[in-house]
Amino acid sequence: MSEKMLVxxxxxxxxLLVKKINDKIEKASFIDxxxxxxxxxxxxRIKKEDYVKEATAAYQQITDLIERFQTIDAAIVDSNAKTEISTSYGKFTVAGAISxxxxxxxxxxxxxxxxFERRIQYKLQSEYDETVVELRRRS
Structure with missing residues (x-):
């Protein structure tokens, strides 16, 4: 089943899922x-069978949350790859703009x-400054 939500x-x-998953992992007990x-x-201090049920349920909850996280993360990546925006550098996908x-x-x-843009700017500025200094020295 696919649900729709805003990015x-x-x-x-x-x-929120990152926090929930880490919290559940921290609070879970899998070995005793x-x-x-x-x-x-x-x-x-509970019966072995009850402990096994608790550990199994905790593990299942964690894996379900991880699966939801992965599904949402993949949908965000997919949306970012398809959605186009205009920037001062031109038109990009959201993923391209982030990159x-x-x-x-x-x-x-x-x-x-x-x-590259900053490097070429520094190179141009450096050559310009050197040329100005050389021209002033010759005058």
Whole structure:
């Protein structure tokens, strides 16, 4: 079943899911010990069968939330790949604009090496400054 929501709603829910998943993982108990002559687990002091049910239910809740997170995350990526916007650099998909912004801020895999616009601006400015200094020296 497919549901529709705004990208902003999806972003909010994705952020909330991160918190929920981490909280449930933190609070869940999946391993405990039991003595051979006891019928209750050591930490929780409940019957082994009840502990197994709790652990199984907690694990299922976590995996269900992870699946929802992945579904929403994939839908956001898909939307960003299809939705076009106009920027001062031209028309881009949202994903392309995000990539450009990251590149211009020196982020991403190239660690600032892909900020071509700034590099060419510095190169032009540097050559201009050197030429002006040389011309003044000759005069």
């Amino acid at each position: 902003t709603q999806a972003l909010d829910e994705r952020d 010990t039991i003595k051979p002559n006891e019928d209750k687990v050591f930490e929780k 450009l912004r990251s590149r211009l801020r020196g982020g991403g895999a190239y660690d600032g090496e892909a900020d």
